[in-house]
Amino acid sequence: MEQGKNKDGRQNNDSNGIIAIENVTKKFGDNVVLDNISLSIEKGKTTAVIGPSGCGKTVLIKHLIALLRPNSGRVFFKNRRIDDLSENRLNKVRTQYGFLFQGGALFDSLNVTENIIFPIRQHCEISDFRQVEDLVKAKLAMVGLDGFQNYYPANLSGGQRKRVALARAIALNPQVVLYDEPTTGLDPIRSDVINELVLKLQRELGVTSVVVTHDMTSAYKVADRIIMLHNGKIVADGDADHIRNHPHPVVQQFIHGQVDEDDLAVLRMSGGVSQAQFLPRDFEQ
Numbered sequence: 019m020e021q022g023k024n025k026d027g028r029q030n031n032d033s034n035g036i037i038a039i040e041n042v043t044k045k046f047g048d049n050v051v052l053d054n055i056s057l058s059i060e061k062g063k064t065t066a067v068i069g070p071s072g073c074g075k076t077v078l079i080k081h082l083i084a085l086l087r088p089n090s091g092r093v094f095f096k097n098r099r100i101d102d103l104s105e106n107r108l109n110k111v112r113t114q115y116g117f118l119f120q121g122g123a124l125f126d127s128l129n130v131t132e133n134i135i136f137p138i139r140q141h142c143e144i145s146d147f148r149q150v151e152d153l154v155k156a157k158l159a160m161v162g163l164d165g166f167q168n169y170y171p172a173n174l175s176g177g178q179r180k181r182v183a184l185a186r187a188i189a190l191n192p193q194v195v196l197y198d199e200p201t202t203g204l205d206p207i208r209s210d211v212i213n214e215l216v217l218k219l220q221r222e223l224g225v226t227s228v229v230v231t232h233d234m235t236s237a238y239k240v241a242d243r244i245i246m247l248h249n250g251k252i253v254a255d256g257d258a259d260h261i262r263n264h265p266h267p268v269v270q271q272f273i274h275g276q277v278d279e280d281d282l283a284v285l286r287m288s289g290g291v292s293q294a295q296f297l298p299r300d301f302e303q
C-alpha cells in the first residue's frame with residue numbers, strides 16, 4: 019500500500035473530512051444529473067446545498083448515504099469507500115446517519131413514539147422498553163414536542179410533523195444528519211424553529227449536517243458553507259458572503275428569486291393564459 023493512502027487508495031490527509039465524493043457522475047437514461055462532481059464534507063460543520071428545482075440536490079445527498087449509487091466515481095464515509103458496499107454492510111454505516119426525507123414522511127398508521135423508534139427497531143432488538151420510552155422523551159424534548167408521544171401524524175401540523183421526523187432522524191445519535199428541504203411548506207417562525215434545531219445539534223452534539231434548501235434565509239443562518247448546483251456541476255462553493263457576492267448570474271438569479279430569461283421565454287410562448295382555461299362545457303359530450 020502506498021504511504022498515506024488507505025486500502026481504497028484514498029489519501030488520508032483530509033483529517034477534517036467525514037464524507038467525500040470523488041468524480042461522481044449520475045445519469046438516469048440520457049439525463050446527466052451529476053456531472054463528475056467532487057466534494058468533501060467537513061466534520062462538525064453545516065453545509066447547505068442550494069439550486070433550482072430538479073437540479074439534482076436530492077440525488078446528491080442520496081449519494082452521501084449510498085441510497086443511490088453513482089454510474090462512475092466513488093463515495094467515502096470516514097475514508098472508507100461505501101458506494102460499492104452490499105446493502106447489509108451499508109445498513110451498519112447508515113446507523114451513523116440521520117436522514118430527514120423531503121416531505122418528512124412519517125408512517126401515518128404509527129403514532130409518534132412508534133415512528134421515532136422505527137429506525138431503532140430496524141437495527142436492534144428492543145428489550146428494555148423503559149429505556150426506549152426515556153429515549154423518545156429526550157428526543158421529543160429536543161424538538162420541543164414532549165407530550166406528543168401518542169399523537170398520530172394526521173393530528174399534527176406540518177411543522178410538528180417535520181419536528182417528529184427530525185426526532186426520528188436523530189434517534190440513533192447519528193454523527194451526520196442529512197436534511198432534504200426541512201423548512202419547505204413552513205411559515206417563517208416554524209422554519210426558524212427548524213433552523214435553531216440544526217444549530218443546536220451542531221453546537222451541543224457536534225453533528226455534521228448537510229441541508230438541502232431553497233430557503234436562503236435558512237441557508238445563511240445555519241450553514242458554514244453553501245454549495246450551489248446547476249447543470250450537474252457545482253457552480254458556487256463558499257460561505258454566506260461568498261455566495262451573496264458571487265459573480266455568476268445563475269447564483270445571483272437564484273438567491274434573489276429571479277426567473278431566468280429562458281423560463282420567461284417559455285411563459286411568453288404561444289398560448290396565453292386564457293387559452294389554458296377550460297370551461298365545464300369543454301368536457302361535455
Ligand SMILES: Nc1ncnc2c1ncn2[C@@H]1O[C@H](COP(=O)(O)OP(=O)(O)OP(=O)(O)O)[C@@H](O)[C@H]1O
Nearest residue numbers: 046049051069070071072073074075076077078120
Ligand atoms: N429515481 C429516478 N429515476 C429517474 N430520474 C430521476 C430519479 N431521481 C431523480 N431523477 C431525476 O434527476 C433530476 C434531479 O432530481 P432531484 O430530485 O435530485 O432534484 P432536486 O434538485 O432535489 O429538485 P427539488 O428542488 O424539486 O426537490 C430530475 O431531473 C429528476 O427527474
Ligand SMILES: [Mg+2]
Nearest residue numbers: 075076120198
Ligand atoms: Mg429534492
